Amino acid sequence: METHPHPFITLSRHERAVAILERLIADKRQAEEEIVDNFHTDPLIQAAVAELKRRRDERGTAAI
Amino acid sequence: MTSVEQLPSRYDFQFVGGQKNIYLFSTEKLILYEIQFKPTPYLFGYDFVLANEIVELVINVADNPTGRRPSFDVLIAPTVAAIINDFYQRSELTITIFICDTADRKEEAHWRKFNRWYDHFAANDYMRIDDGFYDAEKQLIYHCAIIIKRANPYSKEVSSAFIDLMTDYSAGK
DSSP: OOOOOOOOTSSHHHHHHHHHHHHHHHHHHHHHHHHHHHHHOOOOHHHHEEEEEEEHHHTTSBBB | OOOOOOOOSSSSSSEEEETTTEEEOTTOOOEEEEEEEEEETTTOOSTTTGGEEEEEEEEEEOOOOOOOOOOOOOEEEEEEEEHHHHHHOOOTOEEEEOOOTTTOOOOOHHHHHHHHHTTOOOOOGEEEEEEEEEEETEEEEEEEEEEEEEEEEHHHHHHHHHHHHHHHHHHTT
């Protein structure tokens, strides 16, 4: 079975925790940037936006 | 019997899916929000029993045609709660971590916002563990929370792993 070594395995427990939490924050910031970029470029996002708009036009409101 | 007109309870949303488990919703002012449940298998180590069920909750404005900062909107919190609920219905073993960003120095406001979303949950079905870590260099507190279904058979392992991670962080301070 393929195993995935922990990427922070050589660090102390404290250093590992710091590295993990810093990565978490960095990943979140990257995701937030990508959300803005992908809105214009991702066809899946554009299709979902179109579907939301279609349903909103049908109801006459964004709320349900 | 008189009929009572039901007030809108939340915004309509759309599940997009993909690797990041994307959802979208649009407000009455046409501000588009994207929510991601981004896989975070490294959080407790790749050998953790539910490593592949761990996701980080990310919420951001994808498009804002108003050109102004989005104002408080009472329907956003129930919409976010409904989306989180929907995601857990797709995958009951999900472990969600939410971490409050500090890049804009508004971490306390972000944390209050998260608490508002959570208040709309069917809280009895979920378990939430909060903690925070202090970055002495930047003099900032990062609030974070883990959400799991109470019915998750590994809830004890998840709680222990989270507490261990936060304890390890604090141990070197």
